[in-house]
Amino acid sequence: MSASHVTIAEEEYLQTLFWLQEAGLPMTAANVARAMQLSPPTVHEMIVRLERDGYIERTASKSISFTPSGLEHAEGIVRRHRLIERFLTDVLAIPWDEVHEEAERLEHAMSPVLEARMLAAIGDAKTCPHGHPIDVGTRIDGVPLADVEEGASVRILRFENEAEDLLHYLKAAGVEPGLEGRLAARDEDGEVVVSASTGARVAVTRSVAETVSVVADPSPPPRTALPEQLVLAQEKYGR
Numbered sequence: 001m002s003a004s005h006v007t008i009a010e011e012e013y014l015q016t017l018f019w020l021q022e023a024g025l026p027m028t029a030a031n032v033a034r035a036m037q038l039s040p041p042t043v044h045e046m047i048v049r050l051e052r053d054g055y056i057e058r059t060a061s062k063s064i065s066f067t068p069s070g071l072e073h074a075e076g077i078v079r080r081h082r083l084i085e086r087f088l089t090d091v092l093a094i095p096w097d098e099v100h101e102e103a104e105r106l107e108h109a110m111s112p113v114l115e116a117r118m119l120a121a122i123g124d125a126k127t128c129p130h131g132h133p134i135d136v137g138t139r140i141d142g143v144p145l146a147d148v149e150e151g152a153s154v155r156i157l158r159f160e161n162e163a164e165d166l167l168h169y170l171k172a173a174g175v176e177p178g179l180e181g182r183l184a185a186r187d188e189d190g191e192v193v194v195s196a197s198t199g200a201r202v203a204v205t206r207s208v209a210e211t212v213s214v215v216a217d218p219s220p221p222p223r224t225a226l227p228e229q230l231v232l233a234q235e236k237y238g239r
């Protein structure tokens with residue numbers, strides 16, 4: 001039950017594997033390499049280590065699954081990451097586009113006592129400031145903003161990619177989870193424009209709209225994101 005033997009690097013990989021699983025993507029070394037932007041040999045080495053240490057299992061077809069211990073660690077690190085982000089925005093008043101990298105650092109060094117105190121401090125908040133559930137496993141299905149047809153009503157659910165340069169862009173564009181409105185325009189190679197119920201008009205590039213999950217009515221068919229569009233940090237802590 002102790003996390004004392006899991007290394008920071010292992011936690012980072014377990015976190016990425018969990019993001020893949022949560023997004024409905026196959027848990028494979030190839031997808032981990034895409035999501036973490038690391039070379040396949042680097043990832044292979046760590047996957048072997050995670051298997052040796054009893055956190056994951058691999059089938060003959062190379063697909064990865066968590067062991068009970070691996071899942072517990074993965075859920076713990078993901079939960080702490082999101083909790084820390086919410087604490088930083090709501091309690092310390094740090095802008096939501098500046099908390100992901102801080103959480104990447106703090107999530108590895110947090111005692112259960114501090115976690116409980118932080119949870120109490122955020123009140124009834126249920127997600128990180130980017131829309132991901134702190135109580136992992138309560139994720140709401142969404143569709144990419146890029147797929148929504150003109151005229152449909154939309155509510156922004158979450159940002160699938162938390163790279164901070166992307167978060168800076170989204171904040172500057174006026175997009176945030178919970179924003180409601182109508183899809184005003186969608187150009188083939190240009191921008192996706194939402195006219196918000198607040199009267200604001202927010203526009204993002206089509207490639208960014210691929211990483212923004214929404215609930216829409218009428219809704220386009222479900223589509224999973226690509227692994228490259230998930231997570232992740234620019235900095236490589238112990239990877």
Ligand SMILES: [Zn+2]
Pocket residue numbers: 081085099100101103162
């Ligand atoms: Zn984050």
Ligand SMILES: [Zn+2]
Pocket residue numbers: 082085100128129130131132162
């Ligand atoms: Zn977040």
